[in-house]
Amino acid sequence: MDTVIVAGCRTPFLRSGTEFADVTAAELGKVAVRDALARSGLRGDDVDHLIYGTVVHDVRAPNIAREVGLAVLPKTVPAVTVSRACSSSNQSITDAVELIEMGHAEVVIAGGSESLSHIPISVSDKLAKSLVKASRGKSVGQRIAPFKSLRPKDLVPVTPAIAEPTTGETMGEAAERMAKENGISREDQDAWALRSHQLAAAGTEDGRIPAEIAPVYLPPEYAQTVTVDNGIRPDTSLEKLSSLRPVFDRKFGSITAGNASPLTDGASAVVLMKEERARAEGIEPLAWVRSWAWTALDPAGQLLQGPAYAAPIALDRAGLSMSDIGLMEMHEAFAAQVLSNLQAFSSKQFAEEELGRSEATGHPDIEDINVMGGSLAIGHPFGATGGRVTLTLANEMVRRDVEFGLVTVCAAGGLGFAMVLERR
Numbered sequence: 001m002d003t004v005i006v007a008g009c010r011t012p013f014l015r016s017g018t019e020f021a022d023v024t025a026a027e028l029g030k031v032a033v034r035d036a037l038a039r040s041g042l043r044g045d046d047v048d049h050l051i052y053g054t055v056v057h058d059v060r061a062p063n064i065a066r067e068v069g070l071a072v073l074p075k076t077v078p079a080v081t082v083s084r085a086c087s088s089s090n091q092s093i094t095d096a097v098e099l100i101e102m103g104h105a106e107v108v109i110a111g112g113s114e115s116l117s118h119i120p121i122s123v124s125d126k127l128a129k130s131l132v133k134a135s136r137g138k139s140v141g142q143r144i145a146p147f148k149s150l151r152p153k154d155l156v157p158v159t160p161a162i163a164e165p166t167t168g169e170t171m172g173e174a175a176e177r178m179a180k181e182n183g184i185s186r187e188d189q190d191a192w193a194l195r196s197h198q199l200a201a202a203g204t205e206d207g208r209i210p211a212e213i214a215p216v217y218l219p220p221e222y223a224q225t226v227t228v229d230n231g232i233r234p235d236t237s238l239e240k241l242s243s244l245r246p247v248f249d250r251k252f253g254s255i256t257a258g259n260a261s262p263l264t265d266g267a268s269a270v271v272l273m274k275e276e277r278a279r280a281e282g283i284e285p286l287a288w289v290r291s292w293a294w295t296a297l298d299p300a301g302q303l304l305q306g307p308a309y310a311a312p313i314a315l316d317r318a319g320l321s322m323s324d325i326g327l328m329e330m331h332e333a334f335a336a337q338v339l340s341n342l343q344a345f346s347s348k349q350f351a352e353e354e355l356g357r358s359e360a361t362g363h364p365d366i367e368d369i370n371v372m373g374g375s376l377a378i379g380h381p382f383g384a385t386g387g388r389v390t391l392t393l394a395n396e397m398v399r400r401d402v403e404f405g406l407v408t409v410c411a412a413g414g415l416g417f418a419m420v421l422e423r424r
Helices: 025-040 064-072 088-101 125-135 140-147 171-182 186-205 238-242 275-280 306-318 335-346 348-355 385-400
Strands: 003-010 049-053 079-082 107-114 264-274 287-296 327-330 404-411 415-422
Touching: 003 025, 003 088, 003 275, 003 385, 025 049, 025 064, 025 107, 025 264, 049 064, 049 088, 064 079, 079 088, 088 107, 088 264, 088 287, 088 385, 088 415, 107 385, 125 140, 171 335, 186 238, 186 335, 264 275, 264 385, 287 306, 287 385, 306 335, 306 348, 306 404, 306 415, 327 385, 335 348, 335 404, 385 404, 385 415
Parallel strands: 049 079, 049 107, 327 404
Antiparallel strands: 003 264, 003 287, 107 264, 287 415, 404 415
16 A cells, blocks of 8 residues: 555543533544644645544534534535544544545545533433424414423433443443453453553653644633643552442442543544655655454454454455564553453464464564553543554654554444554
């Protein structure tokens, strides 16, 4: 493939309900796209397409990509919103590569945004029907009549649940089940969470993480600026993590607020180009997109085990094996999910029974995985995380002069994603 990543950035990732509580996903997306474009050295009229991901859609602006594009790019740039759960911005990136490889575009901005501080609240079906009937009434009596049959329970707001529609199981409950079925201990989960915070704190302190962040000026006065993630805990410890109570199975569980990613607000964006165009513009690529793979499994099974299925396919398509991978960025929805996937990567039995392969996929040395921490510490804005891990991997490959890197992401619905990046 001759598609290259040339620039990117993200906003700070903040715990929902904190400093970004009054900032919408679209506003965050505008910051990320504007800054990514500036970092590329390109102009708005160089961009052929904007593809942007989100999960919890704003019903007032369902095509977030267009709202972001109208504010940042020429109004003639087409924009489309994509949604593939926690891998939504990975979807936007692969869609961008396909546009470029097909010759339909030379410059595409991709990414995603999420504001979990702004969750759409709906009403019960009975109240909704009453409201519709009332709106059609010609007289005061006809407008009042539809509400007479309502009961107090019909007036209770309905909030969206992070649960599988097919099973009713929340993602946390699924992770809890995976921990039990795969023998992932509470101690190992807390140790992975501690590692994530320590590495993210180190990456923030030495400037690698801040270098990827675009500052956000907070409304309404725009006098206060946010420049750092607020979920990273440099002072956490195994003692503190082990003191937290399980959330999803309070009696026998091991998933806690400390070893699960928090609800987060944030946005990301990357600029992709046809290699020939980048060379003509004098732009040095960060990385080439070599291959990727999408997979799906039964949500009633190992819901978050998708990376273990997607990675070997992406590696095959790249003509590589896991031993060729110098760095790996794995989205950390839960420590249990990370450890379950690493266990599967290392298992010959899993390879034989689930993949039809004679040898285990393997994985890089632990010190080469999530070298600046991950979502457990940094946070997880659903629509933006894929852009973050892709950009972080590309930048770290440049710093370490690594030839091949691998991104993996698990997503709701039993979906899995993997992408191989290359430095030439």
